Amino acid sequence: MVTVVKVLNNNVVIASHPDYDEVVLIGKGLGFGKKHGQEIAGEQAEKFFVLRNLEEQEQYKNLLEYVDENFIALMGEEIERLETTFRSSLNEHIHVGLTDHLYFAVKRIQQGQGIKNPFLKETELAYPLEYQAAAELAERFDKALGIRIPEGEIGFITLHIHSALTNRDLTQINRHTQLISELVRYIETAFQIDIDRNDINYLRLVRHLNHAVERVDNEDHAENQENLLKLLQTEYPLCYDLSWKLMKVMQQRLKKRVPDAEAVYLTLHIQRLLSGERNRI
Structure with missing residues (x-):
């Protein structure tokens, strides 16, 4: 039996659950006319989620003090839609x-403040499905609130979605995205080029870097490729040397060992990228 502890607004109720202790129920009009101690069926809620600890409970309650009821209802619909899209529960x-992020982003947009995102392209390439979902969310916000969400903000929404899908900390994801951007700039500086962000080889490089950073961070080491390493060192010495420098940067930022085999993949990706740049010129 789920019973009402406190009605926070017409759409949000704090309730007592026999298995999860205190929970939050979200649904349009769910709290209307409800009283403390009254039984409420969980299936009535459009979305049911558990407040897992006291800190998270307080964060959500504080959120409701400054965020408009209609905005809360809209976010509930969007989060439910995301779970349907990805066929997965979100953190x-x-x-x-x-x-919280979108509420203040909308306020900044209404005040005419710009939103800059220097890692937008890397984010889009690393998490294409999440980016598409974020773009569709932005379109619905435009229709619902008359607010055009800029492309840079879509990148930030993408990271929130990816974080919730993978149960990875948002700070860690941001750190990885910034590292990938730094590695790309390192390549541009080393060869004195401006990489075409629409080049298919750039897309492949960024996606590889994203997976490589995650593998290193998770200490999921690739198999040894010693023979191929020697061949690439002879065939593409500049790309080979740069790959080791990139690996050193990764190791310094992540504070974890980067396996030697990573030099094989980086050398090949850098060589393909450079070949594409030369053909473009």
Whole structure:
């Protein structure tokens, strides 16, 4: 039996659950006319999620003090839609993190403040499905609120969605995205080129870097490729040398060992990228 502890607004109720202790129920009009101690069926809620600890409970309650009821209802619909799109449950913290982020983003847009995102392209390439979902969310916000969400903000929404899907900390994801951008700039500086962000080889490089950074961070080491390493060192010495420098940067930032085999993949990706740049010129 789920009973009402406190009605926070017409759409949000704090309730007592026999298995999860205190939970939050979200649904249009769910709290209307409800009283403390009254039984409420969980299936009535459009979305049901568990507040797992006291800190998260307080964060959500504080959120409701300054975020408009209609905005809360809209976010509930969007998060439910995301779960349907990805056919997966999202980490419950997205109700706090993404709602808070978008609320203040909308305020900044209404005040005419610009939103800059220097890692937009890397984010789009690393998480294409999440980026598409974020772009569609932005379109619905435009229709619902008359607010055009800029492309840079779509990148930030993408990271929130990816964080909730993978249960990875948003700070860690941001750090990885910034590292990938730094590695790309390192390549541009080393060869004195401006990489075409629409080049298919750039897309492949960024996606590889994203997976490589995650593998290193998870200490999921690739198999040894010693024979191929020697061949690439002879065939593409400049790309080979740069790959080791990139690996050193990764190792310094992540504070974890980067396996030697990573030099094989980086050398090949850098060589393909450079070949494409030369053909473009």
